[in-house]
Amino acid sequence: MDFEKLKMFCKVVEEGSFQKAAESEFVSQRAVSQMMKKLEDELGLKLFDREKNKIFVTPVGRDFYIYVRNMLQKFSVNVSALRYESTTKQRLIxxxxxxxxxxxxxxxxxxxxxxxxxxxxxxxxxxxxxxxxxxxxxxxxxxxxxxxxxxxxxxxxxxxxxxxxxxxxxxxxxxxxxxxxxxxxxxxxxxxxxxxxxxxxxxxxxxxxxxxxxxxxxxxxxxxxxxxxxxxxxxxxxxxxxxxxxxxxxxxxxxxxxxxxxxxxxxxxxxxxxxxVIYNPHSDKLSLIKKLLASFE
Incomplete structure (x- = not known):
């Protein structure tokens, strides 16, 4: 299971069809259908009821959608926070x-x-x-x-x-x-x-x-x-x-x-x-290390 399948699953639920989800992501309807079938097989859950030209999200699929949507939102927020910290904070190990x-x-x-x-x-x-x-x-x-x-x-x-x-x-x-x-x-x-x-x-x-x-x-x-x-x-x-x-x-x-x-x-x-205190004299954090060393005096 990967994030691409989960993102596509959310898109299918939100668009209401494989066709609309495929068009919004610039892929074929067949590719979306195969992706959702693999997701169901991996989970061992039936996420959709399929008819001729329609799909319906099952109750289990609806619950799974809420879980996945929240997970993806948290993931996005956490990645954004890490990117911010990596550019604004010094890190000392x-x-x-x-x-x-x-x-x-x-x-x-x-x-x-x-x-x-x-x-x-x-x-x-x-x-x-x-x-x-x-x-x-x-x-x-x-x-x-x-x-x-x-x-x-x-x-x-x-x-x-x-x-x-x-x-x-x-x-x-x-x-x-x-x-x-x-x-x-x-x-x-x-x-x-x-x-x-x-x-x-x-x-x-x-x-x-x-x-x-x-x-x-x-x-x-x-x-x-x-x-x-x-x-x-x-x-x-x-x-x-x-x-x-x-x-x-x-x-x-x-x-x-x-x-x-x-x-x-x-x-x-x-x-x-x-x-x-052991340190690497060639470290790119040498000035920070020396400041900490000075605090021991």
Missing amino acids: CGYFSPFDGALLREKLYGFLDKKMQLSIVHESIDHLLSDIANGLVDLATVLDYGDPGLVVTEPDLASADVYENEMIMGVSDLNPLSKLEEFPLTEIGNLPVLYYMPEENSNYLRQAFLSTLPEECQASCAHISNIEQMQMLVSLNKAVAFYPKGLFEYVLTDREHIRYLPLAGMQERSRYKIK
Whole structure:
């Protein structure tokens, strides 16, 4: 079924005959008759009663006409609106890697956007974001850069800017005696599973990044969890500990009761993380991207 059949069906109903519809559209009556027969066959509905030189719209045909007419009108209005927006509005496609860097992006976009700008948001893995930016499918993205050696951008169609920096900290249950300390001792890191939150099931980036920062003698059992409420419950009940990006997890987590957040002992430098904005330096929206980058300062 295609729009041409539907448009012709409406024309036949409005003109009252195949002949008049054919004349108004500059086609043969036979072509119109065949088109309507194919439409009925595709729908499995009888739209017309046919006599020698007359047609009558069936009750089902009348109902179908009202439906199709409204659909075509809405389609026309929506296409007109899209054409208007494409010529009058700038469009910005932004991506983010984790809910934590996504929270920072949201805060900056909130004060940056205006009514004249279209905005699309995508949530992807780092590899997909880098590929999409290089290929012009995404304009910019925020990513969490952590670990050793961290995220190194070398492709000629990619550039990066550091827009935020803080440290990773460990969440410990109030039931755990370690919560009474000022720092989380690395000697205790293997006693409970270490959780990290990412919605994507197949993302190991944060796990590998965290493990790369630990001294060789530290043996941590690091596990991914895709449900943030479950992670908070396991930590608060002292069934696990978890690492969080300080300064950003507060935007994402509303339930933080019974958990104490501690810096990692002796890891002041190695536990630092950055949020990077990745973009294409050859983009035709570079001036707009740089304006958004300036809002991070």
